[in-house]
Amino acid sequence: xxxxxxxxxxxxxxxxxxxxxxxxxxxxxxxxxxxxxxxxxxxxxxxxxxxxxxxxxxxxxxxxxxxxxxxxxxxxxxxxxxxxxxxxxxxxxxxxxxxxxxxxxxxxxxxxxxxxxxxxxxxxxxxxxxxxxxxxxxxxxxxxxxxxxxxxxxxxxxxxxxxxxxxxxxxxxxxxxxxxxxxxxxxxxxxx
Amino acid sequence: xxxxxxxxxxxxxxxxxxxxxxxxxxxxxxxxxxxxxxxxxxxxxxxxxxxxxxxxxxxxxxxxxxxxxxxxxxxxxxxxxxxxxxxxxxxxxxxxxxxxxxxxxxxxxxxxxxxxxxxxxxxxxxxxxxxxxxxxxxxxxxxxxxxxxxxxxxxxxxxxxxxxxxxxxxxxxxxxxxxxxxxxxxxxxxxxxxxxxxxxxxxxxxxxxxxxxxxxxxxxxxxxxxxxxxxxxxxxxxxx
Numbered sequence: 001x002x003x004x005x006x007x008x009x010x011x012x013x014x015x016x017x018x019x020x021x022x023x024x025x026x027x028x029x030x031x032x033x034x035x036x037x038x039x040x041x042x043x044x045x046x047x048x049x050x051x052x053x054x055x056x057x058x059x060x061x062x063x064x065x066x067x068x069x070x071x072x073x074x075x076x077x078x079x080x081x082x083x084x085x086x087x088x089x090x091x092x093x094x095x096x097x098x099x100x101x102x103x104x105x106x107x108x109x110x111x112x113x114x115x116x117x118x119x120x121x122x123x124x125x126x127x128x129x130x131x132x133x134x135x136x137x138x139x140x141x142x143x144x145x146x147x148x149x150x151x152x153x154x155x156x157x158x159x160x161x162x163x164x165x166x167x168x169x170x171x172x173x174x175x176x177x178x179x180x181x182x183x184x185x186x187x188x189x190x191x192x
Numbered sequence: 193x194x195x196x197x198x199x200x201x202x203x204x205x206x207x208x209x210x211x212x213x214x215x216x217x218x219x220x221x222x223x224x225x226x227x228x229x230x231x232x233x234x235x236x237x238x239x240x241x242x243x244x245x246x247x248x249x250x251x252x253x254x255x256x257x258x259x260x261x262x263x264x265x266x267x268x269x270x271x272x273x274x275x276x277x278x279x280x281x282x283x284x285x286x287x288x289x290x291x292x293x294x295x296x297x298x299x300x301x302x303x304x305x306x307x308x309x310x311x312x313x314x315x316x317x318x319x320x321x322x323x324x325x326x327x328x329x330x331x332x333x334x335x336x337x338x339x340x341x342x343x344x345x346x347x348x349x350x351x352x353x354x355x356x357x358x359x360x361x362x363x364x365x366x367x368x369x370x371x372x373x374x375x376x377x378x379x380x381x382x383x384x385x386x387x388x389x390x391x392x393x394x395x396x397x398x399x400x401x402x403x404x405x406x407x408x409x410x411x412x413x414x415x416x417x418x419x420x421x422x423x424x425x426x427x428x429x430x431x432x
Contacts, residue, residue, distance in 0.1 A: 115406065115414050122231070123416045125399035132372075133379065133400075150396055157395035161233060 003035065003043050008069055008077040011053060015068040018044060032145045052076050095156065099163055111164055118160045125153045193260070194221035195387040196245055196356055201254035203240055203410075214240040216410045217254070222389055224355065227382040229401035230391040237410040238391040239360055245389055246279050246358040247271050258356060276305045279356045280349025282378075284364035286341045288333040288348075294340075295320060295329040298348045305352075319347040323377060339370035343377065350381045357381055357388040363397055375400040 003025070010016060010024050022040045026033070044067055047053040052073035056066045069077070090096075095117060102113045128146050203215040214237045222228045232238040243249040244256060247263050256263045259278060263271060280301075281287075288297045299316030303309055320329050323343045333341055342362065349357050359378060363371030371394070379400055382388050390401065398404045406414040 111408075119404075119406065119414050119416055122395055122399060122404050125395055126401070126404070126416060129396075129399040150399070154394075154396050161393070165233065 002080065003039060004047060005077060005080045007040070007043055007047065008052060008073050008080075011067055011069040012074060012077055015066050017064065017066050021067070028141050029145060032142070047073065096159075099160075103167075110167055114160050114164050118157055121153050121156050121160070125150055125157075128153070193223065194257075195224040195259055196220070196222040196389065197257040198241075198245055199255045199257070201241075201244060201251045201256065203237075203244060203249070204252045213410050215244070215251070218407075218410075218412055220245070220389075220405065220412065222387045224387050225382055225385050226403065227379055227388045227390065227401045229398035229404045230389060230407055231393065231395070231398045231404055232391075232407035233393060236407045238407050240410075241407065242358050242360050242389060242391050246281060246356070247275055248281075273305070276301055277352070278354060279358060280351075280354040282342070282345050282349045282357070282359040282362045284361040286333070286345045286364075288341055288344060290333050293330050293332055294325065294336065294344045294347075297333070297344055298351050301348065302352050307352075315351055316347070319351040320344070323347050338364075338366050339373060342366060342370070342374050346374065346377045346381075350386060355386060357386050359388065359390040361392050361394075362390060363392075363394065368396065371397060 006025055006028075007021055010021050010028075016024070018040050019037065021044075022035050022037055025035050025040075044053065044055070048055055048067075051070060053067045053069055055068075098117075099110070099114065102108055102110045128150050131146055132143070198218050198220040201215055201218045201220075202213070205212045205214060218237075218241060220228070220241070230238045230241060240249070244251050247256065247258065250264075258274060261274075263274075266274070288294075289300070292300065295313060295316045297316075298319050299309075299312035302312035302315055307315070317326065317329055320326055323346060325340060325343055325347065328336060328340055328344070333344070336344065342364070346362075349359075357378060362378065363374050366374065375390075375397055378388050378390060382402075390397065392398055404416040405412055
């Protein structure tokens with residue numbers, strides 16, 4: 001996640017102090033991604049070096065030093081918002097690799113391995129959903145972060161369901177049997 | 193104490209070569225006030241489990257206890273009375289009667305159970321009001337949106353003194369926001385003391401449950417354990 005651009009976004013609302021930026025960043029992300037104050041000031045220094053923000057004349061970085069966005073900073077923010085993140089190559093997903101490895105091991109009950117992961121993912125989803133239960137403390141930013149996490153985890157469960165279905169069909173149709181004939185992808189995880 | 197309990201329940205359809213084991217020695221206990229989700233793929237037996245747990249169908253073997261009563265010793269009439277009074281059902285396609293208004297649909301089970309029409313209607317209106325549908329009480333099902341129809345179905349399932357709610361893919365074809373609204377209503381009923389079983393293949397719906405039970409080929413193969421609190425998710429971020 002780009003702390004750099006998140007800080008630019010907060011400064012696009014008007015000048016702010018470093019500590020204020022940290023507080024607002026955490027608030028806007030529903031306290032899901034805590035930020036240490038050193039990271040805030042390091043990022044602000046880099047933004048200032050690159051001409052994307054300006055600071056007060058105060059020499060030392062500290063709680064009383066104010067920052068504001070510059071015109072190049074606003075342009076940078078606009079470009080970042082419109083640039084899709086790179087989703088073109090699959091991440092090196094540990095779960096995918098584990099299932100692929102499990103398929104190749106003789107004598108291993110792959111369905112049992114899949115169920116271990118499915119149960120864990122559903123348990124994590126239960127925890128996220130508990131947070132939605134109390135609507136009084138559920139603001140929009142937090143709701144969006146929790147929804148994103150639930151949809152991501154839901155996709156994992158669906159993938160596990162699909163894997164299990166494919167294995168079951170493959171065991172009924174031996175001519176297209178997957179386990180021992182499955183080639184490992186040549187290129188898994190070009191990024192991360 | 194468990195309000196619903198299945199003990200070694202099996203269900204077999206057909207005989208000989210056509211024999212199908214839909215459920216095999218299933219044990220399941222649901223406390224009053226608890227929401228249990230049953231997750232499994234198509235054909236895993238989850239809908240059969242629901243119909244047997246809700247006394248719509250008899251098991252081939254094993255026992256079902258509702259409110260501490262063993263259903264195997266009950267007559268058909270007694271079971272029908274138990275269903276009308278204590279068990280509410282929600283189905284994927286809502287199953288509302290098209291010729292009745294929302295409030296008539298909701299109050300019907302009470303009237304069938306012998307409650308005077310005026311009292312049944314008052315209870316039906318109260319149930320609709322609780323689900324934010326008071327202004328839709330006189331609308332017919334085809335005048336309601338999918339989400340509203342499912343809320344009417346839930347009102348019908350919890351009206352009166354129902355203690356057990358059985359839901360089969362209750363969010364059906366609803367979008368995710370309406371699906372969430374449905375689960376909030378089911379959970380609210382549980383928080384009032386209703387025991388609920390929701391069968392679904394949808395992990396997002398299941399994650400509203402206190403406990404998720406996984407069913408495969410007619411057997412319960414696994415279940416979630418008591419999860420640590422949600423704070424654990426927020427406490428493990430690296431930058432804290």
